[in-house]
Amino acid sequence: MIDWVISGIETGSLPRLIAGLVVLEGVFLVWLWRARNLGIAPRAILGNLASGACLMLAVSAALASAPWWDLAILLLLSLVAHLVDLALRWRGGKTPPTD
Secondary structure, eight states: OHHHHHHHHHHTHHHHHHHHHHHHHHHHHHHHHHHHOOSOOHHHHHHHHHHHHHHHHHHHHHHTTOOHHHHHHHHHHHHHHHHHHHHHHOOTTOOOOOO
16 A cells, blocks of 8 residues: 555655645635635635645656756745745734733
């Protein structure tokens, strides 16, 4: 049973599978928000999910010995998604409550 995990890591297919699951998670969470008004607003999670998916694809590219520019592009996309997520969450001038 563990052989498929080892093979998936060696070929880079396991991180691609995880990235696909992250995309499905995003689709489900957006649907849940829009159809049932439950969960977290898409604006609050999509940057985080995109960043994580790009990181998983970067790991996959590295494991599959992809050209360096593929890895660089995926890491840059992850950084951009992270910075967008950070900008959307930033609360200027407010201090967190103290207990």
